[in-house]
Amino acid sequence: MNLAQSQQANRRVAHIVIYVFLFVCALLVIAPFVWMVSISFDRMANIQVPFPPSFIPDLFSIFNYELVFENGRIFRAYLNSGLVTFGSVILQVSAALLGGYAFSKGRFKGKKLLFLVVLATMMVPIEARLIPLYSMFNRVGLLDTFWPVILPSILYGLGVFLTKQFFDQIPDSLREAASIDGASEFRTFFQVYAPLAGPITATLIILSFMGNWNEFVWPLVVLNSEQLQTIPLFLASFSLENGTALAGMTMALATISVVPIIIVFVCLQRYIIQSIALSGLKE
């Protein structure tokens, strides 16, 4: 065996080691999900957590799901999450497209400073604003409605940033042509640039959807009625009430709540991963 051959053999062994290692790690990462599904389909799981842990239910049944759906609150929570997410996504995406376009193509006073301010807003977490925002919505009588959850979405710093980056890559010659034809800035935006913005719009919808669907802290503060609970709030309250009792129902709920996001993610994962990597400021 000569040197080149032995090197090749070494490389092959290294590759196999890498595959095995990655595979084991991936199994460890998804084990909690598999276990969750298994418990959710185990008939006895509300009396005791199946032990030793197994990844296949001992007594397969959809009993736990029947219990969850009988309760009915899950439907309401789904509807609430849907409404809040829909409203927030619409606001976020339209505001981001308009804003990003202005920062990319506009020539106006204070542009640079304003853009810096928009970027800086990304660093001010909702936690640092909870109390004044709560008092503000309290004063105008909007607490315990969906408005305080939806309205703040109008500011979407990351979206504005990504949209600006996107429009920067589209040449200005289109604008010049449109302006020679006498089109206003708004017409130019809606008829020339917006139709080209499909990819970035899709990215923003995905990111905004996931963010709003999973949002917890702010809705927890402003939504007090049980019938207004979104999915994460409902899960948290169920979990706080029951602890590790009712394992079967808890895991069925968790499974139901995770399924839509996993479907969306698996279907769109290429774009999601791309946009996350991009928004992660690739050097």
Place this chain on the structure above:
Amino acid sequence: MKAKMGESVQLQTRRNKAAKSTLTWYLFLLPTLLGIACFILYPVFESFRLSFYRSNGTIETWIGLGNYQRVLGSSAFWNAVYNTFYIAFFQLLLAIPAGFVLASMINRIKRFQSMFKVLFFLPNVTSIVAAAMIFMFVLQPEVGLINHFLDLLGLPTSPWLSDPSTSKAGVILLAVWHWLGFVIIICLANLQAISPELYEAAEIDGASSLQQWLFITIPNMAGTFAFLFIMGWISGLQRFQEVFVLGGPGGSPSRSMQTVVALIYERGFGGFEFGIASAITVLLFLIILAFTVLNLKLTRLKL
């Protein structure tokens, strides 16, 4: 003379046009500007103002630095700061190197790349509330998944969340599990951006794969590590959801996992001590601001 007048009229209309176009652009920005004014500027200033008052939301009394004195003198605050930093520190210490090693491996293989990406990234898209719910069972001392595994491997088990001395370790495990995929994705994106010529040159010089990884890959990833480090700190300092699900606003057992945000929530919406909660908010905000400045310096964000 006539020519001069014509010039000045032209200048005038040009100026009007510029003003009109500025106005148009501000209309484009109207939603964003409204958002900044109502949901950032106002609340930040209001937090600052409230932190000097004793307030329950309706009655306000000026007490100057009294809230800060009480907060900085209370053990609950320092306990929350300690917990927050402790959990964030170990989350970063474990997740960044592990994520980088896994990303390097995924980057080297040809087949199943996207499958591994999806599998590792899955926890990150799951809501942290659902993840915490699952981990309540995964970390359960008697029948939980992790202790059972440890037992099978002959390793010592842990009481995890049911004991104040180990509960933070449980939260760290959950945090690493949830964040690992994000680290991997960011690392992968930047690994692929390193110029292949660097590796070709090293190959010609006879450098082994390990040497290439040590002396080319790692130095080229310095910016990425800084980015992840700061991002991780900023989100780690805001930790609340998982400790709220696992231990309520008090972070039980015995406040061992109460974070700063949980303390704000407890004071503000449990006890309606808005002044105290605002003072804690301002302190948290200052810490985050310091890290953000560092962030901009280190990653040299391009505008």
